Amino acid sequence: MSRDRRAPLPPIAGRNCDDAWPEYKDIENLKRFLNGSAQIYSRKRTGFCSQCQKALKQAVKRARHIGLLPFVG
Amino acid sequence: MSLYECMFLLDNAVVREDWKKAKGVIQDAVAKHGGTVQTSRRWDERRLAYPIAGKNRATYILAYLEIPGANLPALRRELELSERVLRYLLLKVDEIPATEHELTTAETVEGFVVPTPPPDDVIEPEPVVPVQESLEDILAEGEMDDRPRGRRPERASAEVAP
Numbered sequence: 001m002s003r004d005r006r007a008p009l010p011p012i013a014g015r016n017c018d019d020a021w022p023e024y025k026d027i028e029n030l031k032r033f034l035n036g037s038a039q040i041y042s043r044k045r046t047g048f049c050s051q052c053q054k055a056l057k058q059a060v061k062r063a064r065h066i067g068l069l070p071f072v073g
Numbered sequence: 074m075s076l077y078e079c080m081f082l083l084d085n086a087v088v089r090e091d092w093k094k095a096k097g098v099i100q101d102a103v104a105k106h107g108g109t110v111q112t113s114r115r116w117d118e119r120r121l122a123y124p125i126a127g128k129n130r131a132t133y134i135l136a137y138l139e140i141p142g143a144n145l146p147a148l149r150r151e152l153e154l155s156e157r158v159l160r161y162l163l164l165k166v167d168e169i170p171a172t173e174h175e176l177t178t179a180e181t182v183e184g185f186v187v188p189t190p191p192p193d194d195v196i197e198p199e200p201v202v203p204v205q206e207s208l209e210d211i212l213a214e215g216e217m218d219d220r221p222r223g224r225r226p227e228r229a230s231a232e233v234a235p
Contacts (some may be wrong), residue, residue: 024162025080025116025135066080066162067121067131 011047021055024062027069034060038073074108074139075165080116081134081152082125082160085190088118088132092187098157099136106148108140111169112177118190126159130194137169 012032022030033041033056040060043053063069079099087095096113103110113136120130140148145163152161179185218225 062162062164064122066082066133066160067123067125068119070122 009045011045012041017049017052021052022059024059024066024068026059027063030056030060030063030069034069034073036073038070075142076111076167076169077138077140078164078166079136079138080162081136081158083132083134084126084128084157084159085118085130085132085194087157088187088190095132095157096134098155099134102148102151102155102158103136103138103140105151106140106144108138108144108148111137111139112173113137114173114177114180115187118188124196127196128159128194129196130190131159132190135173137166137173 022033024030033046035041040057043050046053046056048056060069064071081099083095083098087098092115099113100110113134116133116135118130118132121128125131149163152158
């Protein structure tokens with residue numbers, strides 16, 4: 001019996017490593033990289049390099065602390 | 074002296090009283106610990122993603138300040154104990170963004186009025202429903218059967234059968 005395999009979603013495009021790193025105040029931009037439960041997407045999904053993904057993580061965590069983004073959506 | 078970016082989450086009740094007083098809360102706290110506020114402005118007033126200190130809404134103030142690093146723990150402690158500052162985020166930065174000075178001076182212009190925050194910032198406590206049944210009523214209903222379920226007599230099935 002064949003397993004149901006869906007094609008992986010393409011990475012969320014629209015950012016180069018040369019651009020400014022995501023900032024905690026830029027909420028609308030950060031929301032693009034969160035799923036429905038406000039979890040951060042993996043690197044596979046965001047298409048970020050290691051450093052950019054770390055910057056994204058830091059920005060989202062700062063935004064959560066200050067009440068701009070939810071911990072659980 | 075190092076430069077820091079600080080985002081303060083202020084209670085809307087303080088903002089409603091007086092905007093200058095609300096800004097003074099930050100000015101006083103920083104000055105008390107030997108620092109200077111370079112710029113400070115109202116960033117936004119918005120609904121919080123989750124309730125903080127029993128509040129649904131709060132006012133964000135973005136400030137850039139210079140303070141000796143040795144005095145930071147004392148400042149942090151003061152902000153944490155303050156009831157007017159709901160939360161804060163303190164980050165070390167290299168320079169103040171160019172637009173910040175303009176935005177700060179725009180607030181000092183005569184005629185600048187801070188929009189009054191909406192009234193729904195405080196979370197109302199759920200009303201307590203008084204218990205109607207007394208303890209005697211509950212006890213009068215019948216004694217508790219503490220035998221295992223399998224060994225309890227099946228009362229309901231006997232009543233339902235014709």
